[in-house]
Amino acid sequence: MKKFYHIITYGCQMNVHESEKIAGILSEMGYESCSSPEEADIVVFNTCCIRENAENHAFGNIGMLKKLKQRRRDMIVAVGGCLPQQMNKAENIHEKFPYVDIIFGTHNLHDLKSLILKKLASKEPVISIPEDDGSICEEDVPLRTSYPNAWVNITYGCNNFCSYCIVPYVRGRERSRSSERIIAEVRSLVAEGYKEITLLGQNVNSYRGELTFPQLLETIANIEGKFRIRFMTSHPKDFSDELIEVMAKYPKICHCLHLPVQSGSDSILAAMNRRYTSGQYLEKVVKLKARIPDCAITTDLIVGFPGETDEDFEATLDLVKKVNFASAFTFVYSKRQGTKAAEMPDQVPEEVSKARIMRLVELVNSQTRSLSETYLGKTIEILCEDYDDKRGMYMGRDEYGRMGYFISSQNMIGKFVKIQIKQVNGISLTGSAVV
Ligand code: SF4
Structure with missing residues (x-):
């Protein structure tokens, strides 16, 4: 049975x-x-x-x-x-x-x-519920459900202990998989027909196998075949010039970077234990944009962190305006028992956090909408990922992560398709396939 x-x-x-x-x-x-x-x-x-x-x-x-x-x-x-x-x-x-x-x-x-x-x-x-034993199990064979995308773990756990974050307590200390095994896994995924490989880790930049992260990325970018490479998440303190160079050199590596900034205020960043200042973050963005002008930068932002004043919040808005993020995940600070921030004084009242997040979301959405409008009339290449039953259209993303929809009478999932954008609706783009 x-x-x-x-x-x-x-x-x-x-x-x-x-x-x-x-x-x-x-x-x-x-x-x-x-x-x-x-x-x-x-x-x-x-x-x-x-x-x-x-x-x-x-x-x-x-x-x-x-x-x-x-x-x-x-x-x-x-x-x-x-x-x-x-x-x-x-x-x-x-x-x-x-x-x-x-x-x-x-x-x-x-x-x-x-x-x-x-x-x-x-x-x-x-x-x-065993304590972290520091090991990595290589035996599990995932039943992948996300064709044409494939996720590949490169690290597990995290050593950063950002003061608001529970991850290091529940995922343990950072462990890196062997470079050899990662490369072999990507090779076989590409041979099986996967078209987009996303390297995963809480902080991919601190990957330490036989290779460093930029070296690993470069080796994967040299694997034959048409496929895209993404990676997440990058910690700004470890995001290096060497990595920018590798991203710039290989067309397979998407010009898209998720670089969580969390706050634009230096005192809040210090209280968060992020180990960079807003100036250092902006410096990295300037370097990245100088080398890869079309790079789409996305981020995570937290409002209402303990002690956040109106001035701190204004500094966040200011940074968001300067970077002009392609999109952002915005969150109200959530107290997690066992973290340092949960014990901090000056927890921000809920109504203050709510008012701040509404202003932040409005700013981020307006940036995202303006960026979408620049797509009108352009032809972009998307990797078709799925069929959207509600819209009766195929959908996929371009290398910058922007979602595009189009109609086709054939099954296009797993194909790279060029579409000309005819309509822009918020963050989604609709176009017709260009033969
Ligand atoms: S926010 Fe990210 S880098 Fe910081 S502790 Fe959590 S998982 Fe690690």
Whole structure:
């Protein structure tokens, strides 16, 4: 009899890729994917805890499974990832949701098969949250679901301890995969027909395998075939001139860089433990733009960090105006227990943060819209990624990350397509394919 799995993923690209690894483990065990928990024999929540919202969202959805679990007692419910890896959270999940069968963390995803077998052999819940052992498991074969894009981990964990961030506590210290293994993985993905490779790490710039990050990037850019290379995330303090040179030299490396600045105020950056000033950030942007004028720079911004004054916030607006970001992820500071910032005085009142984020979003959106308007009438090359049923159009992104839509009677997924832009709507562009 066929058995089915359903995975619910929260959070960043790292988690999306880890869900592909979970899918690989389950498929190796004979399970097949299904589209809803109702049809599943095992439901896995791959959780995130970077912000309170993400945590509450996951808790809400785990809670909603209670009735289904009462009807289908043999269905396995597993909760893994960053949320249970936090101190005391696994016990908390077990108390709140006693029907959860398996609780695992970020360091033992590769043990999921044995945890499932243990659960199948016993009535007791299986809770396993190992401390970081510093190892890297190379055995998991992900079941990739994002063709023509493929995610490739190059590092795990983080050593930076930004004062607001929970990641180093739940993902452990930074570990780099061997350059040889990464290069072999990219080679085989390109041979399989993947058209876009995204190298992933909490801070790719501090990658230290046999090669440095710019050397690794250069080696990958020399692999034969038509494909694009992206990487994320870059920490500004480690973003080097050498990397700019490699980006400028190889057309396969997208002219698109995600460089989180977080704040434009030097005192807030210091309190965040970011280890750069706004001046140093701008200097790197100027160097990058001088060498790669068309490079699209995107960023992350936090408002309402403890102690942020009106002047600090104005400094952020000022920096955003100077850089003219292609787009930005904007967040209200979210207090995470266990981090340094959670203990800081002068937490900013919610209504002040809300007013600030509205001003920031308005500024970022106006920059993004103006940039979109420059696309009107231009012909761009996009990599077709998917078909959008609602619009009845194919969609993909250009090398700068801008989304483009077009109509075609043929299946275009995985193809590079030139489209002439006829219409601009916010950040999305619509055009017609140019033969
Ligand atoms: S660099 Fe800072 S924000 Fe990014 S994961 Fe590491 S600690 Fe968190």
